[in-house]
Amino acid sequence: MCESVYIAHMESTDIALIGAGPIGLEMAVALKQAGLDYLHFDAAQVGHTISWFAPQTRFFSSNERIAIAGVPLQTPDQGKCTREQYLAYLRSVVLQFDLKIRTFEPMVGIDRDNDGFLLTTHPRGGTRQIRTRRVILATGGTAHPRQLGIKGENLPHVSNYFQDPHLYFQKNLLIVGGKNSAVEAALRCHQAGANVVMSYRRDQFNPNSIKYWLLPEINGLNQSGKIPAHFNTLPMEITPTHVLLSGPDGRTIHIPADFVLLMIGYQADLSLCKLAGIELDGPCQLPRHDPSTMRTNVPGLYVAGTVTGGTQDQFTVFLENCHIHVQRILADLTGNQPPAAPMTPQRPES
Ligand SMILES: Cc1cc2nc3c(=O)[nH]c(=O)nc-3n(C[C@H](O)[C@H](O)[C@H](O)COP(=O)(O)OP(=O)(O)OC[C@H]3O[C@@H](n4cnc5c(N)ncnc54)[C@H](O)[C@@H]3O)c2cc1C
Structure with a gap:
């Protein structure tokens, strides 16, 4: 019988970033370029949500709207990006910026104390604990089917x-x-x-x-x-x-x-938000946050990407209109003015 290995070593970091979808990766590039101390986790592989699209599914959004971190997204036929092309693009972004991501390491616990947060992850075969002052949740909006x-x-x-x-x-x-x-x-x-x-x-x-x-x-x-x-x-x-x-x-x-x-849609897994004490508002359980900084009601805890839409019944929060979250969080972390809100479409460009 195989016994689990428990990792006793406690790590510490200034910022823990959870989720390596497109917005989590864009956030990681911004943190790295600003020289901030962070650790990055994903429960699965990078771009996990896109990986379960059907083969050759094309994005609705135009390529420039789903490009991240200033890296152009080109397709061989100039058409809208497919699942396969986008996953390859995300891997290239990770390689280009030499991002270190702890994939297949789900975050399972967020406890608050006077010094910030004590996080618990479950890497294969064990448990790890991380002490951090700030947390950014970029855990997405489509974890479970309806x-x-x-x-x-x-x-x-x-x-x-x-x-x-x-x-x-x-x-x-x-x-x-x-x-x-x-x-x-x-x-x-x-x-x-x-x-x-x-x-x-x-x-x-x-x-x-x-x-x-x-x-x-x-x-x-x-x-x-x-x-x-x-x-x-x-x-x-x-x-x-x-x-x-x-x-x-x-x-x-x-x-x-x-x-x-x-084919009746998917919704967010808000369990980490609940564990952390984020208030969830209204029937769509919107994680309470200040849209100019992305700070939640929990001091030191931010939300980014499609998790901000809660369990959206009419999808209005997409990858393409979440890029601004990265700039807002970075501005708040570095003590700069948040950027002005861009003109964003209500639905993906068609
Ligand atoms: C078929 C389909 C087509 C789509 N087309 C478009 C489109 O054309 N345009 C558009 O803008 N959007 C589109 N979307 C939506 C798009 O996929 C999402 O908007 C995009 O993936 C959101 O990015 P994100 O980074 O916010 O979250 P996600 O990509 O969902 O990433 C969240 C990440 O967090 C990780 N995670 C979750 N919980 C934990 C945990 N506890 N610990 C560690 N990691 C965790 C997940 O594994 C995942 O990798 C489409 C969605 C689907 C299903």
């Missing part, structure tokens, strides 16, 4: 993560949802030879929630019956062979399904 709360949701042929369309070739695939992720998965799986049917709780696809280049195609394929969409329906139960939808007139519709993709 749940329907229905019977059968956890069956093995049901997933919240769209992966390779090949899996669904000549299979009956029901996709639940009607926004970007659902529509993109439906189109790609249809093109890959799956028999795709959609269930969406609204009465039509919303042009504001779908990449503009996908909308005409999904509407066309829906109207021609090639991708039937049951609008105004809600899944009631998933069985090994079917999904039961409740229709607008109260009728139950039985859809044969070999696979089910629940």
Whole structure:
């Protein structure tokens, strides 16, 4: 039997940065360039959130809006960046700035005391403790899939993560949802030879929630019956062979399904915010913070990136409108004036 190794050594740093998504990495470059003392952690690999996008998924945002740390983001075809291109870009940024990141070392504890914070991490096979004066949480906004709360949701042929369309070739695939992720998965799986049917709780696809280049195609394929969409329906139960939808007139519709993709969104894991004592406001549990400095209600604790949006139901906080958080935190740490708010779009550029 393998016993866990406990690491007794206590480290100290001025700043602990948690999360190595795009905004955490941009923050790390800023801290390093300012000569500040920091340690950087991620529970998984750098860019973990992007790593679970389906292969070849393209960002909605234009490349310059998701570029970080002043490093240009070029793509071979001048098109919007794919998952693979962006992960390669993030690795290059790490290498270019020689960032030291403790990947696969989740932060599991944040205790406050008079000297600042005592942090606990779980590197593989052990526990580490770090004393720090300041903490920056850049832990993202999409850690967990949303749940329907229905019977059968956890069956093995049901997933919240769209992966390779090949899996669904000549299979009956029901996709639940009607926004970007659902529509993109439906189109790609249809093109890959799956028999795709959609269930969406609204009465039509919303042009504001779908990449503009996908909308005409999904509407066309829906109207021609090639991708039937049951609008105004809600899944009631998933069985090994079917999904039961409740229709607008109260009728139950039985859809044969070999696979089910629940493309109904993701939400933040706010457990570290709660552990640290950050107040969470309103139904979306917004971590309380001063937007000009990104300071939270907990002295010495900052938030950056999409975690600031809490469990957003309508996504308005994206990678592309979070870059300013880095400059605001850096200004606050170095005693400079926070930068003025830029003109930011409400949704990714289309
Ligand atoms: C399919 C899809 C397409 C998208 N397209 C766009 C787009 O076009 N434009 C756009 O602006 N945004 C887009 N987004 C959103 C975008 O992915 C996020 O905005 C972006 O990843 C947010 O960056 P972030 O650094 O705030 O957080 P994340 O990238 O989520 O990074 C958070 C990091 O924190 C780490 N972490 C979490 N908890 C802990 C812990 N306890 N200890 C240590 N580490 C921890 C995670 O492992 C992760 O690496 C898209 C999202 C999805 C799902």
